[in-house]
Every structure is written in structure tokens, then in C-alpha cells.
Amino acid sequence: MGPLPRTVELFYDVLSPYSWLGFEVLCRYQNIWNVNLQLRPSLIAGIMKDSGNKPPALLPRKGQYLTRDIKLLGQHFQVPLHIPKDFLTVILEKGSLSAMRFLTAVNLEHPELLQKVSRELWMRVWSRDEDITQPQSILAAAEKAGMSAEQARGLLDTISTPKVKNQLKETTEAACKYGAFGLPITVAHVDGQTHMLFGSDRMELLAHLLGEKWMGPVPPALNARL
């Protein structure tokens, strides 16, 4: 028996494109590094409010940079990221409350499907510029991820229950307690120490902290399978 896997938590919101990048990198490495990856669906709006931070795209020059940065990183990470046409409306007005409550319900009832349903929601909003606020959109993502229509509808019916709402609130509060002022954050528990890393660009540092090898955002073992 080798050493016990270290726990790595990823707090994310499907409204955040950098969360998608961090998510894909960690999903790729979870079977390469000796880690136990815990996915933590959270609400970015709640974290912004609690920390007093503002979405970076509100500063025009940052907004311009982000659109180019996301495009370049998408190519480099081999994640099919495309900026929605009405970027600011998607982020500031439409939000992700129902989608993140749905993912919370998935995590409670069918945790084995959380990774796939999360990815399908990102594919909708951050790749194909499709809606993720309407019930039909969420159901379509769930079915694409392998749920039956009945299963998906059953889960959707639970997203306004106190159980689901409180769980999303608790996860978001946990991210805040770790010091989050945006998403994604990765929380690595290594040798009795807890490290919170912000953003999708600290994965090489994460490898360093874990004593694992960084092989770029698309590790070769995976590359061979793509």
C-alpha cells in the first residue's frame, strides 16, 4: 500500500471560466497524482458579496484583457472556451443560482454524476453561448451528462428545498472561511497544513506543494488518449 491520498478541494461556479480551466486540470490529474479530489459547487456571487470584491470585467481594461486571456488559455489547456456574446449580462444579470443549486442537489443525491453535469453546464454557457438559467437548460445539461429525464426533473424539483439551499450556502461560506474573494479556489491538505490557492494558474504550485510532477495543463498520459 502506498501513502494515503491527500485531499484537494476545488470550490467552483459554472459562471466562472477560470473555474472551468481549474476543474479540467484537476480532473485530469486526479488519477495521475496521489490525491482525493473533492468537488465543491459554490456560488461566486455570494463570495463576491462576502469579500467585497467586484467582478474583474467591470474594469474596462481588465474586461478586454480577460476575453483574450480566456481564449489563449482555452487553446493552451485544450478546453473549448468561447466567450458569450453578451458576456456582462451573462455574468452580472443572469447569474448561476439555479445551476449551482442543481449541482448541489446532484452532489447530494448522485455525486458520481457531479463532474459530468458540471462540465455540461460549462459547455452550455462558456462554449456554446447557451442559457443556464432556465429549467429546460439545466435539464438538457443533466440529460446530456447521462441522467434520465425523470431523474433530472426529480432533482430539479428539490433545488428550492432548505436542504439544497442550505448546503450551497454552507459550501460558499466554507470557501469564504478559507479566504476566497473569487473562484476557483483549490484547497490542498498536505502534511497537516492547509493551502488555499486562488485561480486556475496555481496548479504548478499545487504540484510543488504536493511533491508531484507538473506536466502542463494537458498531461502527456491524457494527451495520448485525446
Added chain:
Amino acid sequence: MGPLPRTVELFYDVLSPYSWLGFEVLCRYQNIWNVNLQLRPSLIAGIMKDSGNKPPALLPRKGQYLTRDIKLLGQHFQVPLHIPKDFLTVILEKGSLSAMRFLTAVNLEHPELLQKVSRELWMRVWSRDEDITQPQSILAAAEKAGMSAEQARGLLDTISTPKVKNQLKETTEAACKYGAFGLPITVAHVDGQTHMLFGSDRMELLAHLLGEKWMGPVPPALNARL
């Protein structure tokens, strides 16, 4: 004869610890990758003002994160970064105007010494918590970098001339035209395209754009010499 080196510009300010990280990585790779590195001393305060951005440390939760992030990255990058005790005073009140004017003068008169003098200024403020605003501090850094006392004093006498002041202004404006809202920025000129990358955490992306190999912040060839 191999292909012509690509030009990579680094706009930086010694008040910015992330600039130091980016600077060291590019200094290490400039002889490994086929690039012509151009160092561009700029004024971060001017870029913040022009873009409407605010120093991230002003948001308390970001400030707390930054101190831990800088410490971890310093270890990983093998750069002896230590946070000054009175972090906010150093950044918000003391600033770097004289230091960056001095580096501008170095670049005009003794460009071969720019790298070393820049590093000595970072060593003062971001490693040993020493002053970089007083003439004596700047002279000490210049002498440590290999200038004679006379040479250093002669240069210091020029930092309030229109030539030096205007050059720093022009370089800072050039960074703004590239879209900077903070420092460092790296501007890569590749195949007729110009890419502006913000921060010290886009160096792997830079390698990708250049078609060069990323070997981490401390490339092995260099590691063997350390």
C-alpha cells in the same frame, strides 16, 4: 543560422513583487529560449491611475491571500521574497518614483547594468525590507550591482531631467497602450502577432505561444548551476 529571435518585452516596477518573479523567470529563460528580452522599467502608480485599477492589497481578503501567495511562490520560484513589515505603507505611500527614474537612467546610459541594478532594488525592498526611496538607498543598490560610486552619483543627478522623466512616462504609456492595468506585463511579438500577458503566472502560456518548452520557474540547466 537559426531563426531570428523573437522580441519579448517585460514592463515592470520594483515596487511589484510579482514583477520580480516574472523578471527572474525571463532572465533565466532568455538564454534557453530563442528570444530577445527587452526590459522596460515602468511606473506602476501611473498604470493604476490610467486604467482606474486599485492595488489588490486594498481589499483585506486579497491582501491576506497575497502575503501567503508571494511567500509560496518565492519558495517555488527560488526568489528570496519576503514581505516588508509595513507592506501597505511601502506600496501606497513610499512608492517607487525615484527608483524607477533611476532605472530609466541606467537603461539610457548603461543598459548592460539594468538587470543587475533592478535586482538589487528588489533585494532591498522585497527581500530585506530596506528603503528604496532615499538617494543613499538607490546609490547602495547601484554600487552593489557593480557601478562605481561616481558613476552612480552621476546617474542619480540626471533622474529629474526631462529626458529621464519623459522616458519613464513614455514607457509607462506604452504599457498602457498594450492594455496594462497592473504590472508585470510581458509583451511577446510572435509571427507578426503581439500578445500581452499580465502577471508572473503566464510564463507557461508564453512558452506555448513561442513554441518553446516550459520547464518550470527554475529550468534544470539553471538549477544545475545554482
